[in-house]
Amino acid sequence: MKKALIRKEMLVKRRNMTDSECGRLSTAICERFLQSDEYKRASTVLLYKAYNKEVDTDMIFKQAISDGKKVAYPLSKIINGEPELTFYFVNDLSDMKNGYMGIYEPDPDIGSEPFNGCADICITPGVAFDRTGNRVGYGKAFYDRYIRRHRPGKVIGLAYELQITDEIEPGTRDIPVDIVITDKAVFGS
Numbered sequence: 001m002k003k004a005l006i007r008k009e010m011l012v013k014r015r016n017m018t019d020s021e022c023g024r025l026s027t028a029i030c031e032r033f034l035q036s037d038e039y040k041r042a043s044t045v046l047l048y049k050a051y052n053k054e055v056d057t058d059m060i061f062k063q064a065i066s067d068g069k070k071v072a073y074p075l076s077k078i079i080n081g082e083p084e085l086t087f088y089f090v091n092d093l094s095d096m097k098n099g100y101m102g103i104y105e106p107d108p109d110i111g112s113e114p115f116n117g118c119a120d121i122c123i124t125p126g127v128a129f130d131r132t133g134n135r136v137g138y139g140k141a142f143y144d145r146y147i148r149r150h151r152p153g154k155v156i157g158l159a160y161e162l163q164i165t166d167e168i169e170p171g172t173r174d175i176p177v178d179i180v181i182t183d184k185a186v187f188g189s
Contacts, residue, residue, distance in 0.1 A: 003136045006165055010128040010136070013162050014053045025160050026056035028183040033123075034063055036186075038154050038179070042120035044070045046087050046152060049096060049104040054125050055158040061093065072115035075108065076100035076142055085146040087119075088112035122152035124177060129157050131187045133176035134168035147175045154178045161185070 017025075033039055045064050050056040064071050072087035076099065088106035090096065095112060099105030106112040124143045128136040135157055137143060147155055157177040161184045170176065179188040 003139075003168065003171075006128045006136050006168060007139065010163055010165070011052075014127075014160070017053055017160070017162075022053050022056065022160075025183040026050075027059060029055050029158050029160070029181055030057065030059040032181050032183075032186065033060060033156070033158065036179075036181070038121055038156065039064075042069060042153075044072070044115070044117065044119045044121070046072050046074070046115070046119045046122040048123060048125045049073060049093075051101070051103045051125070055160065057123065057158065058093065060123070061090075065091065070115075072119070073104075073106050074142070074146075075105045076103065083140045083142040083145060085142050087115040089115055118150060119152040120154065122147060122150075122155045124155055124157055126157050126159060126163070126177075128163050128165050128168065129159050129177070129180045129187075130165055130168045131180070133157070133178060133180060133188050134170045134174065135177055136168055141173060144173055144175045148173075156181060158182075 047057050061071055072089045074085040074087050077084045090106050096104040097107045126135040126137055155177045157180045159182050161182045
């Protein structure tokens with residue numbers, strides 16, 4: 001199935017979820033992630049702030065900070081017509097502001113330190129995933145470009161089970177995730 005059609009269908013499914021359903025399933029997904037060996041071994045986690053009924057990652061942030069891990073969030077920009085992510089360490093969610101497309105992002109004006117290393121884990125949002133790690137995003141390739149350049153240790157997608165589709169045909173520039181964690185299963189390794 002073509003990515004544009006998958007994107008459209010999945011966004012409708014997500015939009016039709018209730019807030020309580022999103023919260024309940026996000027908790028189950030985050031708990032599964034927090035129990036993973038990848039999380040336990042990680043010292044640096046790249047995270048996203050949920051947008052448009054994505055899996056809410058605030059629980060992961062709070063636990064990671066409590067566990068003494070470093071957490072960084074992306075700041076999105078279009079530079080010379082190209083999408084660009086720069087990650088900044090965040091110690092408190094109140095250090096974030098409304099940014100690109102209404103997504104909460106770090107506020108470098110209040111002193112957020114840029115992350116320039118190689119992260120142990122990059123948790124990437126997605127509109128849809130298949131069981132082999134192929135992903136449909138919003139179509140700008142922000143994460144594909146970042147992952148290609150910075151090669152984080154593990155790339156993990158968090159998704160509601162309803163976001164899993166049989167097969168996504170990747171484009172030549174698409175980078176699959178290593179692991180997909182849903183409220184019902186874990187795919188990949």
